[in-house]
Amino acid sequence: MTTTPAGPMLEISGLSVYYGNIAAVKGLNLTVNEGEIITLIGSNGAGKSTTLRTVSGLIRPRSGAVTFLGQRIDSLPAHDVVKRGLAQSPEGRRIFPRMTVAENLDLGAFLRNDKAGIAQDQERMLELFPRLRERISQKAGTLSGGEQQMLAVARALMARPRLLLLDEPSMGLAPVLVDVIFATIRRIREQGTTVLLVEQNARAALSVADRAYVLESGTIKLSGNARELRNDPEIAKAYLGG
Amino acid sequence: MAQSPTAAASLPKSRLRLSAYGERVAAYTILAAVFAWLVVNFLDNPQQFLSAAVFGISNGALYALIALGYSLVYGIIELINFAHGDLFMLGTLFSGFIITVVFGSKAMSAMGWVAFLVALVLVILFCASINMSIEFLAYRRLRHAPKLAPLITAVGMSFVLQFVGLKWNGSTQKSQPSVLPQGYIDLGGVRIYTSFLIVLAVTIPILGLMTWIVTKTRMGKAMRATAQDQDAARLMGVNVNRIISFTFGIGGALAGVAGLMYEQTVGTTRYDLGLQLGLIAFTAAVLGGIGSLPGAVLGGVLIGLIQGLNEGVRYGAGQRWTQSVVFSILILFMVFKPTGLMGVSMREKV
Numbered sequence: 001m002t003t004t005p006a007g008p009m010l011e012i013s014g015l016s017v018y019y020g021n022i023a024a025v026k027g028l029n030l031t032v033n034e035g036e037i038i039t040l041i042g043s044n045g046a047g048k049s050t051t052l053r054t055v056s057g058l059i060r061p062r063s064g065a066v067t068f069l070g071q072r073i074d075s076l077p078a079h080d081v082v083k084r085g086l087a088q089s090p091e092g093r094r095i096f097p098r099m100t101v102a103e104n105l106d107l108g109a110f111l112r113n114d115k116a117g118i119a120q121d122q123e124r125m126l127e128l129f130p131r132l133r134e135r136i137s138q139k140a141g142t143l144s145g146g147e148q149q150m151l152a153v154a155r156a157l158m159a160r161p162r163l164l165l166l167d168e169p170s171m172g173l174a175p176v177l178v179d180v181i182f183a184t185i186r187r188i189r190e191q192g193t194t195v196l197l198v199e200q201n202a203r204a205a206l207s208v209a210d211r212a213y214v215l216e217s218g219t220i221k222l223s224g225n226a227r228e229l230r231n232d233p234e235i236a237k238a239y240l241g242g
Numbered sequence: 243m244a245q246s247p248t249a250a251a252s253l254p255k256s257r258l259r260l261s262a263y264g265e266r267v268a269a270y271t272i273l274a275a276v277f278a279w280l281v282v283n284f285l286d287n288p289q290q291f292l293s294a295a296v297f298g299i300s301n302g303a304l305y306a307l308i309a310l311g312y313s314l315v316y317g318i319i320e321l322i323n324f325a326h327g328d329l330f331m332l333g334t335l336f337s338g339f340i341i342t343v344v345f346g347s348k349a350m351s352a353m354g355w356v357a358f359l360v361a362l363v364l365v366i367l368f369c370a371s372i373n374m375s376i377e378f379l380a381y382r383r384l385r386h387a388p389k390l391a392p393l394i395t396a397v398g399m400s401f402v403l404q405f406v407g408l409k410w411n412g413s414t415q416k417s418q419p420s421v422l423p424q425g426y427i428d429l430g431g432v433r434i435y436t437s438f439l440i441v442l443a444v445t446i447p448i449l450g451l452m453t454w455i456v457t458k459t460r461m462g463k464a465m466r467a468t469a470q471d472q473d474a475a476r477l478m479g480v481n482v483n484r485i486i487s488f489t490f491g492i493g494g495a496l497a498g499v500a501g502l503m504y505e506q507t508v509g510t511t512r513y514d515l516g517l518q519l520g521l522i523a524f525t526a527a528v529l530g531g532i533g534s535l536p537g538a539v540l541g542g543v544l545i546g547l548i549q550g551l552n553e554g555v556r557y558g559a560g561q562r563w564t565q566s567v568v569f570s571i572l573i574l575f576m577v578f579k580p581t582g583l584m585g586v587s588m589r590e591k592v
Binding site for chain 2: 056057058077078079082083087088090094095096097098099103106107108110111155156159
């Protein structure tokens with residue numbers, strides 16, 4: 001285990017991201033400490049996914065800094081960000097449809113060389129998501145939405161990340177499966193991975209997170225203890241449906 | 243090939259297509275006619291028929307090598323690399339250069355095999371590095387541009403390479419010496435040319451090697467991931483630029499092998515060779531289902547076979563009609579099976 005420098009694990013400061021002339025994220029500040037589950041909630045188009053995509057290096061910010069484990073990562077290409085220990089399960093799952101479940105998991109561990117460790121982690125994933133074991137040699141494109149979501153999360157975990165970014169893991173899932181996914185997020189944290197969770201399903205996200213940030217039109221509008229935010233009447237009105 | 247979905251959607255389906263039943267009847271009628279034609283020709287003169295088929299398969303192996311280059315690149319960045327046929331043309335020129343100028347070989351000799359093997363290695367490096375340079379200099383910059391921009395750039399690159407060929411080799415057809423054993427083996431009246439055996443002896447292991455790279459190696463795994471979803475591949479830690487470059491390298495290497503084999507078996511080349519052969523190979527890739535590697539091989543061999551039979555049997559239409567026959571078959575395929583023989587539908591969103 002590498003030692004963690006003092007200070008937050010992930011620090012985003014003054015981050016601005018533009019698509020052409022349109023600002024998707026404006027001056028965003030956010031920190032994630034080791035061992036936490038942090039959630040970033042907000043409505044559709046608030047800039048949540050843009051933030052995660054920027055942290056992962058898929059898009060470049062116009063200004064601001066992203067610091068991970070004490071080092072700037074905002075100008076690194078995406079494949080180097082993964083190497084530093086930051087994996088993402090992206091919005092819309094983005095599994096490789098014409099590969100089998102096993103091959104998808106294998107790609108999650110693309111940068112690792114420890115065969116034994118990879119096999120061990122694959123076993124751990126199949127324990128975490130027993131449904132995937134039944135589907136192990138099936139093409140990922142033939143899985144149901146919930147199974148694909150489990151695969152996307154498991155695939156990201158196969159990189160053995162220090163920090164896991166989850167983008168809308170509950171999207172399009174039946175309520176039963178949403179519960180399964182969120183229970184799994186707790187277990188992932190218990191097993192030592194820090195989690196930054198982006199969600200539209202604010203109620204579920206706030207129930208699992210330690211702290212939360214509320215994003216509106218590209219800026220943080222509110223932040224604080226997840227339990228307090230859950231009881232905040234304003235939040236309840238705007239994001240929890242009354 | 244790309245259709246225009248808006249135009250199709252605005253018209254009722256029945257006016258655009260025959261009914262499914264009529265379509266099937268038409269398809270089977272055509273297949274039956276082709277089969278009858280094959281049987282008639284075979285019975286007419288079996289030796290001639292088989293000789294023509296063997297010759298056709300040998301050509302088809304070359305088409306397959308070139309077609310793979312189209313399919314690999316299309317599979318990974320959805321670009322039809324029009325310069326690919328011209329790269330093959332440069333491969334023929336370069337092979338000729340190595341064999342005649344560097345080795346000074348004029349005919350088959352013991353040195354011939356050495357010259358051939360050295361040329362094989364060098365032409366692979368030559369064509370792979372040209373193809374990678376083209377990707378790096380031209381296509382990479384247009385990765386996020388609208389699709390038409392890289393397509394037009396590919397056409398432009400095709401002209402650039404043709405001009406290089408023109409300056410290098412002049413505007414007329416030049417013949418190049420073959421350093422490999424000539425002649426044929428007679429198997430009960432069926433002629434099997436030595437060149438055919440050599441083409442297969444080189445092509446089959448190379449296809450095997452490529453299949454192994456794509457399906458079994460780490461690089462191949464990254465290639466398939468990149469082809470299916472570039473951003474997701476990035477999130478796995480795949481260096482997408484490097485993978486695309488590598489793909490162009492493999493495609494170029496195959497074009498180089500095809501160039502040498504063509505130089506050694508056909509023996510003539512001209513600056514615009516890539517236009518003809520490239521088009522045929524591209525057709526092969528589409529016939530097999532563009533993006534599918536086994537499809538490209540199958541399409542290549544099939545078109546070689548069609549060409550061989552068309553030119554070599556009694557009731558064939560003859561050489562002048564070969565291109566018309568090949569493209570008519572392509573059009574029929576596009577009507578009845580638009581995804582090609584082994585193609586997968588591009589829409590796989592769940």
